Amino acid sequence: MDKGDKNALITGATSGIGKAIALDLAQRRLNVFIVARDEGKAGTTAKEIEEKTGNRPAYFIGDLECQRRIPDLAQRIKEKMQRLDILILNAGAVFKNRAVTAEGIERSMAVNHFAPIHLTGELLPLLQESRPCRVINVSAGAHWLSPVDLEDFNFELDFSGVKAYARSKMAAIMGFYEFTSQYPGNEIQFLSLHPGVVGTSFSENNGKLYSFFMSVLRPIMRSPASGAAPVVHLALSAALTGKSGLYFNRFKEKRSHTLTYSKAARQKVWDLTWQKIKEITE
Numbered sequence: 094m095d096k097g098d099k100n101a102l103i104t105g106a107t108s109g110i111g112k113a114i115a116l117d118l119a120q121r122r123l124n125v126f127i128v129a130r131d132e133g134k135a136g137t138t139a140k141e142i143e144e145k146t147g148n149r150p151a152y153f154i155g156d157l158e159c160q161r162r163i164p165d166l167a168q169r170i171k172e173k174m175q176r177l178d179i180l181i182l183n184a185g186a187v188f189k190n191r192a193v194t195a196e197g198i199e200r201s202m203a204v205n206h207f208a209p210i211h212l213t214g215e216l217l218p219l220l221q222e223s224r225p226c227r228v229i230n231v232s233a234g235a236h237w238l239s240p241v242d243l244e245d246f247n248f249e250l251d252f253s254g255v256k257a258y259a260r261s262k263m264a265a266i267m268g269f270y271e272f273t274s275q276y277p278g279n280e281i282q283f284l285s286l287h288p289g290v291v292g293t294s295f296s297e298n299n300g301k302l303y304s305f306f307m308s309v310l311r312p313i314m315r316s317p318a319s320g321a322a323p324v325v326h327l328a329l330s331a332a333l334t335g336k337s338g339l340y341f342n343r344f345k346e347k348r349s350h351t352l353t354y355s356k357a358a359r360q361k362v363w364d365l366t367w368q369k370i371k372e373i374t375e
């Protein structure tokens with residue numbers, strides 16, 4: 094298939110790594126689609142990418158914190174996109190204080206775990222029709238910092254922003270491994286990665302002090318383009334054809350945290366996640 098015939102959908106492409114991925118794929122002449130929560134930012138991003146590449150991304154508006162709205166977002170995607178060759182779940186955030194969404198899910202869990210698993214689940218019919226295709230979970234090396242607590246999945250008993258971020262990222266990796274076992278044959282490839290430590294707008298929602306630290310650290314961090322490079326590699330590399338259920342630290346295949354390989358723990362994460370999604374959406 095020609096690259097121009099390939100469709101790629103990227104969440105969280107209005108900033109940082111996601112925007113750099115969209116730009117890179119647009120430069121390579123793929124048909125780029127983005128998911129953004131803010132119409133103004135989506136329009137500005139599409140315009141900027143068009144000016145730089147001559148290839149204008151289309152966009153879908155959706156707040157990924159809200160699980161009730163994800164089926165409708167997926168429906169709009171399915172209606173507009175004939176096929177989906179590359180799905181990149183990149184949108185993510187860290188929250189220093191515990192807060193829950195209107196649906197009662199702790200916010201890091203909602204954006205970093207529930208949203209990528211739920212959206213992927215809703216898009217599976219389109220992915221099935223588009224085989225061979227790839228689904229990429231932009232995870233984080235920080236998932237090593239705190240293993241998922243199956244007895245306190247929503248941080249009712251114990252919360253810290255770092256724990257919530259780490260566990261939400263670990264839960265999504267476990268969900269991706271579970272998708273791999275449910276869709277054997279690897280015609281839909283499920284891959285997770287840590288993109289590196291990248292100077293972006295990450296954590297700027299956490300107040301002036303965090304923004305200040307980010308501004309000080311940004312010059313010694315990777316550029317968004319460097320963070321995007323391994324994601325684009327996972328999306329396009331012919332060498333990865335037929336591989337699924339893997340975790341990468343940038344370009345290198347690595348083991349993720351030991352708990353992510355526990356079948357029992359994965360099953361529990363899967364059940365807790367889809368039970369909650371069903372409660373919200375049915």
Ligand SMILES: NC(=O)c1ccc[n+]([C@@H]2O[C@H](COP(=O)([O-])OP(=O)(O)OC[C@H]3O[C@@H](n4cnc5c(N)ncnc54)[C@H](OP(=O)(O)O)[C@@H]3O)[C@@H](O)[C@H]2O)c1
Pocket residue numbers: 104105106107108109110111128129130131134155156157158183184185186204231232233234287288289290291292293294295296
């Ligand atoms: N930066 C790093 O060092 C690093 C390291 C490891 C992993 N990561 C992961 O890389 C991914 C991208 O992060 P980044 O560093 O590029 O951060 P960023 O610059 O803050 O970008 C995050 C993107 O996610 C979007 N987003 C956040 N919450 C959303 C929601 N509820 N609904 C829809 N979109 C939402 C943001 O949209 P708005 O523009 O509307 O805010 C933005 O486009 C994240 O998953 C992050 O966990 C980053």
